[in-house]
Amino acid sequence: MGFLDIDSASxxxxxxxxxxxxxxxxxxxEFLVLVGPSGCGKSTLLNMIAGLEDITSGEIxxxxxxxxxxxxxxxxxxxxxxxxxxxxNMTVAQNITFGLExxxxxKAERESAMQEVAELLQIGGLLDRKPAQLSGGQRQRVAMGxxxxxxxxxxxxxxxxxxxxxKLRVDMRTEIKKLHQNLGTTIVYVTHDQIEAMTLSTRIxxxxxxxxxxxxxxxxxxxxxxxxxxxxFMGSPSMNLxxxxxxxxxxxxxxxxxxxFGETVKLAVYEAGSDLRSMSGKTVTLGIRPEALTDKDxxxxxxxxxxxxxxxxxxxxxxxxxxxxxxxFGGADCVARMRADTDASPGAVIEFAFNMENAVFFxxxxxxxxx
Amino acid sequence: MAAMQQESAVRTSNATRVLIYxxxxxFAFFYLLPLFVMGxxxxxxxxxxxxxxxxxxxxxxxxxxxxxxxxxxxxxxxATGLKPxxxxxxxxxxxxxxxxxxxxxxxxxxxTKWRFRGDTILFGLMLFACFIPFQxxxxxxxxxxxxxxxxxxTWGLVLVHVVYGIGxxxxxxxxxxxxxxxxxxxxxxxxxxxFFQIFWRIMLPSSGPIxxxxxxxxxxxxxxxxxxxxxxxxFSSQPMTVALNNLVQSSTGVKEYNVHFAGAILxxxxxxxxxxxxxxxxxRGLMAGSxxx
Numbered sequence: 001m002g003f004l005d006i007d008s009a010s011x012x013x014x015x016x017x018x019x020x021x022x023x024x025x026x027x028x029x030e031f032l033v034l035v036g037p038s039g040c041g042k043s044t045l046l047n048m049i050a051g052l053e054d055i056t057s058g059e060i061x062x063x064x065x066x067x068x069x070x071x072x073x074x075x076x077x078x079x080x081x082x083x084x085x086x087x088x089n090m091t092v093a094q095n096i097t098f099g100l101e102x103x104x105x106x107k108a109e110r111e112s113a114m115q116e117v118a119e120l121l122q123i124g125g126l127l128d129r130k131p132a133q134l135s136g137g138q139r140q141r142v143a144m145g146x147x148x149x150x151x152x153x154x155x156x157x158x159x160x161x162x163x164x165x166x167k168l169r170v171d172m173r174t175e176i177k178k179l180h181q182n183l184g185t186t187i188v189y190v191t192h193d194q195i196e197a198m199t200l201s202t203r204i205x206x207x208x209x210x211x212x213x214x215x216x217x218x219x220x221x222x223x224x225x226x227x228x229x230x231x232x233f234m235g236s237p238s239m240n241l242x243x244x245x246x247x248x249x250x251x252x253x254x255x256x257x258x259x260x261f262g263e264t265v266k267l268a269v270y271e272a273g274s275d276l277r278s279m280s281g282k283t284v285t286l287g288i289r290p291e292a293l294t295d296k297d298x299x300x301x302x303x304x305x306x307x308x309x310x311x312x313x314x315x316x317x318x319x320x321x322x323x324x325x326x327x328x329f330g331g332a333d334c335v336a337r338m339r340a341d342t343d344a345s346p347g348a349v350i351e352f353a354f355n356m357e358n359a360v361f362f363x364x365x366x367x368x369x370x371x
Numbered sequence: 372m373a374a375m376q377q378e379s380a381v382r383t384s385n386a387t388r389v390l391i392y393x394x395x396x397x398f399a400f401f402y403l404l405p406l407f408v409m410g411x412x413x414x415x416x417x418x419x420x421x422x423x424x425x426x427x428x429x430x431x432x433x434x435x436x437x438x439x440x441x442x443x444x445x446x447x448x449x450a451t452g453l454k455p456x457x458x459x460x461x462x463x464x465x466x467x468x469x470x471x472x473x474x475x476x477x478x479x480x481x482x483t484k485w486r487f488r489g490d491t492i493l494f495g496l497m498l499f500a501c502f503i504p505f506q507x508x509x510x511x512x513x514x515x516x517x518x519x520x521x522x523x524x525t526w527g528l529v530l531v532h533v534v535y536g537i538g539x540x541x542x543x544x545x546x547x548x549x550x551x552x553x554x555x556x557x558x559x560x561x562x563x564x565x566f567f568q569i570f571w572r573i574m575l576p577s578s579g580p581i582x583x584x585x586x587x588x589x590x591x592x593x594x595x596x597x598x599x600x601x602x603x604x605x606f607s608s609q610p611m612t613v614a615l616n617n618l619v620q621s622s623t624g625v626k627e628y629n630v631h632f633a634g635a636i637l638x639x640x641x642x643x644x645x646x647x648x649x650x651x652x653x654x655r656g657l658m659a660g661s662x663x664x
Contacts, residue, residue: 079561
């Protein structure tokens, strides 16, 4: 039993099921990120934890106590909304203490709790202002202050950074991470931004169409995605997917495909499992991240399984720190992440290096990763 | 020089500009003429009106017609002037406006933030109330007031006007609250505020413009209403409009036009005052709710 347990939770609106049998157990102090495209049910799940939406079936428990049907204010949770939802008619100080006032906390206690939070978030100078007089970042801080002051068991964040401009978003992301490290509270955080998910979380639940596709640490999600959806959703540029045919020849297993001018490319598979061996002679999908597909000098020197092959450069996209180079393998467009000073130029034939230690394989029909 | 030009969608020459202003002045004059006639004739002795020009300024200024209209004129059986009827109107308008506005706000709040099955149908039916002509409800309403024991009382009129006004006030507040972020209500719920706490502490304090619209609309309609006042009030509760009619329509004695004019202005003053005080919020409030809904 975890700190926050979501146990076969489902949600239906009329005859439409938007969440199917979700099981997540969150430990105390964990930072769980729910990530997925819009309409995947992540916000609905968060609202169900908050008590703003009913649970159609299943259970949600906090510290072992059943939360189904418990009013939001009695769950000991706090929520930060996408629009911040600051009360426009109240000052910052009133906004922060409104929840305490509603819970009949004495005035002196409210005051000291508010000062503490204001100091923590550096909003002491804003306490007498109205929300309309604040900038986006300041509103964000006040919204977090309103959540913090209640000292809840669980913080819920509903896309809190999506209304900020790009630079402020990165700053606030770091602040939220710091806050989590300093306070050690349990956080459930909803976002559609996979970079936010990767950087903030201790665990990620990738959701699509009302199903949890994969639940795991950022590294597990990134390195061993459970299926094609997770593989392509997480990571930018997304994972290259190349159709290959498996050729198990005694001990060695090869994945065979072709390069841009039709030559056969044979890639030795690293640590092929029995499932992959049994696919011998069949076509599967090879997944390889752009940073595992490089120029030959840029390949990971610690990797012992780098396979090289020549192919034609399509387009080069210098991005400052790296240069992205496109080519094609097996008829699929691929993006390779090369050093910034790579000599690849469009139309040239250069050697590409596959770091096979980081390659994964998927069943092209079911989309599930082959172990 | 582009920077010197006036900010205007259409560029006009000086000649057309003069023409436009002349036309506007003409219209303004035309609209203000009746007020002018009422004004000047209410401050001259009756002999000047019957003997001379309605448009002329008074030769002898007097406030006697005003005093007479307010406290002496023969309106009902007794020569009380319009004064008691003015207070009847106030006693009717203030509670009726207050109650219908609060109920409209509550309805709007429920219809947008506590939605339930069939809420749009219910709202549609309430909207229907805006289109029912007064005359249709006269007889059923008289029967209801009789059953409630409110026939011929000021509170009876308050009830009638509240019932009739709810359709409009609900429409205003529903459209205003439809654009009001639901996340605020959710945040307040998590903060532990209940149904009425959210209403009083979050919704109402943010509803200034639409409250003004509702108050002006309700005040003007209820104050100016004649039909309900004439049908459901007795001598002790007749509103100003009915009394003014009785004053002007009296068929005995000399018709004191100067007193009638003064009385008519007295009857129009409160609505005028409400417009002057709150009018600049009126258009703003009407626009505010029109984004959504």
